[in-house]
Amino acid sequence: MGKTRSSKNKTGASSRASTSKAEQPTATDLIAQAHAYLGQSNFEQAINSLALALDIEPANREAKEILGIAEIEGGDVEKGREHLTGLLPPHVQDPAPSTYLYLAQTAPTPQEALQLYESAIKLLESKIEAFSTRGSGMEEEDADADVDVDVTKEELMKECITALVAMIEIWMSDLCFEPQASSECDTLIARALSIDPNDIDALLTLSSIRMSQSKADEAKQVILQVSRLVMDVIDRIDKAEDEGEAAVTSTNTETSDTTGQDRMADEADSNPVVRDLPSIPTRHLLTRLLLEHHQYVQALRVNDSVRREDELEVEGCYLEGWAWYCRGEAIEAGDEEGAKEKLPEEETLPSKNECWTEALSSFMECASLHESQEHPDQGILAHVQELIPLLEKAGIVVEVDDEEAGEDVDMA
Known part of the structure; x- marks a missing residue:
């Protein structure tokens, strides 16, 4: 019996050791874990995970690079730069x-x-x-040396x-x-x-260069070019959404909806530069530039794409209000450039008061969102708090549904 018991113990110990070994994280696991920690701004834990990864694979360049980034982001810039510099020549030949x-x-x-x-x-x-050469018929084994498949x-x-x-x-x-x-x-x-x-960020940078060179007309033309590119994407998104809604009532819903999406994708493939909307910060910048050049309707349409993407986004809410406010002023002043355009859903131009009612509603919502999110941009809040009393003094009133009373627009 003793012999049998001893045999079982050895077998159990071996099994536990095998399980323990199998459960040890790999360097790849630890690097993925570090990425997650970086996403949470937990730099200390990211550094710890990367140190463990390098214990397992001391030559792992991805771990070394991310370690340098984590150290820089965590405040130890000198140490982080030292790690990154070690990944450049003469330390490595292919940085x-x-x-x-x-x-x-x-x-x-x-x-x-x-x-x-x-x-x-x-x-x-x-x-x-290397990508271009690869596509032109170069031997794949030669071209692939510089092509990253990821x-x-x-x-x-x-x-x-x-x-x-x-x-x-x-x-x-x-x-x-x-x-x-x-x-x-x-x-x-x-x-x-x-x-x-047609790169949006490059074109917006070009407009900034032209403004710094006192070439305002050229800068404006570039901004309008960017607006057209972004509007093209917005129009195609709207079209796809309309086709999708129509397909819901169709007896062939799946086919109709897919067809609309495929058509949109085909258009995007023919011009890959504008196949997607630019980032929200880029659209914020474009909206501000359009407002500076009195393109209020275009600014509203670009900003509306932000609001639809994230209705709780503070700056988007603020820019919506500011665009309506400026449009109302333009209509009051008879500004031909700023007041002649209509939004697609508008049959006639709105009045100044209608624009300002929209503006007040957006400003009140912005103030509420700013407070609830503890948003860091105090400039936005200060401007909103300056404009709300001005609009109220001008007799502008926002009508609130009974269900909404006391919610987003409760500014008492």
Whole structure:
């Protein structure tokens, strides 16, 4: 019996050891865990996970890069930059563009930042070229050396443009008084637009350059070009939604809806630059620029896409109110440029008071959202609190349904 009991114990211990070994996280698991911690701004735990990953795989470059990023984000910039620098030549022969980009963002001088961005851009351009060469019939084993299967050519193009725009921002801020600043901006934006002539962020940067060069008319034309690109996406989204709603009452719902979506996708494929709406911050910027140039209806339509995407977004709510307020002023002043357009759902132009009623409703909602979310932008709240009494003094009243009373617009 003793022998049998001993045998069972050995077997049980072996099983537990095997299970314990199987449950040990891999370096890949720990890196994924670190990404999750970074998403929660838990830099300490991310660093701990990455340290464990490097214990398992000391040469893992992804872990080293993310460790450097986590340290920088956690406040230890010097240590983080040291880790990232170790991933550049002469330490490694094939650095990743992302390493240069992260280092550029924390460079101690604008000149060093420019050099790091340029190094990243050259690597990105070579990868973009590899995609093009691959498509032109180059032997796959030769082309694939520079092609990352985890990214698309479009993603590389966007990353390259983003780096070029970052360089322009340095020339327009830290180095704006350098005699070559204007020409450098022109050269860099030309490079960005040669990669993608319809890139929204590049075009908005072009408008900023033209404004800084006192070329207001050219800047306005660029902004209107951007607006047309964004409107094209919005119109196609609206069309797809309308077709989808109509399909609900059809006997062939699935076929009709899919057809509409496929048609929208086909249009997007023919012009991949505008297949998706730009980011919310980019649409905020475009809305503000359209308002500056008295394009109130276009501003409302662009901002409406933000509101539909996130109805609780504070800045979108504020810009909605400001656009209606400015439109009302334009109508009152007889501003031909600002008052002649109608929204698609409008049969006639609204009156000043109708615009201001919409504005007051948005401002009151914005103030409520600002308070409930403890939003950090106090400038928005100050402006809203300045405009609400002005509109109320002008006799503007927001009618509230009984069900809504005491909810979003309760500003007592």
